[in-house]
Amino acid sequence: MFKASIIGISGYTGEELLKILSKHKYIEIAGLYGRADSAVRDLKDFYPSYAGLNLKIKPLDLAEISKLSDIVFLALPHSASFPIVGRLLDAGVKIIDLSADFRIKNADVYEKWYGIKHSALQYLPEAVYGLSELNFEKIKTARLIANPGCYPTSILLACAPASKNFLVDFSDIAIDAQSGISGAGRKAAKDYFENEHPNARAYKAGGTHRHIPEIEQELSAMTGKKETISFTPHIIPMERGMLSTIYLNLKKKISEAQVVEMYKEFYKSQPFIKILEVGKLSNVKSVINTNFCEISIKIDERTNKLLVFSAIDNLGKGAAGQAAQNMNIVFGLKQDEGLLTQ
Ligand SMILES: NC(=O)c1ccc[n+]([C@@H]2O[C@H](COP(=O)([O-])OP(=O)(O)OC[C@H]3O[C@@H](n4cnc5c(N)ncnc54)[C@H](OP(=O)(O)O)[C@@H]3O)[C@@H](O)[C@H]2O)c1
Structure with a gap:
């Protein structure tokens, strides 16, 4: 089993990832995380239909996530990943980022369109654009995948x-x-x-x-x-x-x-x-x-x-579905594992 965590569980794509990963036969959900200053909550209080999973939504804790996870999905708005990626990559955790932060290769272009300076520039060159069908070979060995926009x-x-x-x-x-x-x-x-x-x-x-x-x-x-x-x-x-x-x-x-x-x-x-x-x-x-x-x-x-x-x-091929497809590629699973009964 591979261990996966989701950061940004309260959002649309976080919920969609939970839907896919909770039914995936090779994935164990290692942790579900909200903002660093949020309180611990029962998952069932936030998403009643997932009561059977008996999981908690916890405040962001990078030390815990690094220890528990093989892969982490960042389902966060742009720029929220900057303080997170280095810590996780250094701990050997693979990352699939659903935001635009590592999609644009030219940092000046990113800054112009997103109105913010890129502050995790050292990771930009290695980020692989995760359009699964076209970049399959590069995705297989990537540590950091920039999941494409919808x-x-x-x-x-x-x-x-x-x-x-x-x-x-x-x-x-x-x-x-x-x-x-x-x-x-x-x-x-x-x-x-x-x-x-x-x-x-x-x-x-x-x-x-x-x-x-x-x-x-x-x-x-x-x-x-x-x-x-x-x-x-x-x-x-x-x-x-x-x-x-x-x-x-x-x-x-x-x-x-x-x-x-x-x-x-x-x-x-x-x-x-x-x-x-x-x-x-x-x-x-x-x-x-x-x-x-x-x-x-x-x-x-x-x-x-x-x-x-x-x-x-x-939310499927345009976000969480493609992110899970990329995870399957990274782990050497069938591309459609866990994705045909979404
Ligand atoms: N929606 C789509 O169809 C789609 C498709 C492709 C890619 N994406 C990308 O995927 C990412 C997530 O999109 P989404 O639609 O799931 O967004 P969303 O529904 O707005 O959810 C955003 C999540 O990020 C959390 N968050 C917001 N600001 C934060 C901050 N400063 N620090 C830490 N956590 C923060 C939110 O927590 P709170 O509940 O506490 O605010 C929430 O869990 C975005 O980058 C988006 O561009 C979205």
Whole structure:
């Protein structure tokens, strides 16, 4: 058995990790932690449906976590991990960080978009971007995994096969993406459901969303040249789920059936990527509460665009599901261990 702890258990992704890890046959939950100044609580008082686990939520205690854990999930807002990672890595504990803190390789870019100086710079070079399907080999031996953001996961998985096959010109890429409200964390979701639900709207339009540098960094690594994206996120009146629609300029004449075959070939050994047949479009409902990414294709012949649709659960493949998939890879388990009955 491997021993796993979660820091940030009261948040959306912390809860989702608990759901997955508590049913995982090779994982023992070593500890569940809140803020350093919080009181000890029974897990059942916070999450009544987990009464059977008989666990406590404890205040953050890095010495205890280092002693008890093989791996730690950081389900915290950006910058909260800075004082934590060094202590855990030095103790030989593997880390999967769900925040953006180790995703952006250039510290100046991080500072510009996140408005805070990076104060754990020495660990940045070794952090592996945890997009499981594309970085499998590096994830296997990583000590520190930067789990990708939800929008980047849905978009990069949808773009990778087109990039590999030189099918499109990414210089004019546009993306519209819709997210369930849990994508913004518990507090924003509470505000939304109290004051706004049901509503759908764009937000952070005009190139201001923090996932832009992450998507551009990884897309540029795929194509080998600097890519700039036009990205508009929206919230939709659902608690969870995400759908990205990506508009790409085709470089050559090709049929939808040929593109679907290319995508199937690219992901042929991947358990969590479903490529839909021609004529079918991705559906958020089919991926909710799963770690799947459902990708579909359409060609707009009038404008010579390849449209790629990518559906994930933002808390599943977009966060905790992918984090658990990465943990499976690190421990040499089957990628889908504990993830098919989420
Ligand atoms: N939600 C998603 O769909 C999603 C997807 C991908 C990645 N992520 C990333 O995953 C991380 C967690 O997201 P989430 O949606 O779970 O957020 P959340 O629901 O807001 O939960 C945040 C957790 O962090 C704790 N926390 C907040 N500020 C802290 C601080 N300064 N020090 C220590 N603990 C602190 C909170 O504790 P209290 O309850 O005490 O405030 C809570 O347990 C974020 O970095 C987010 O960007 C989220």
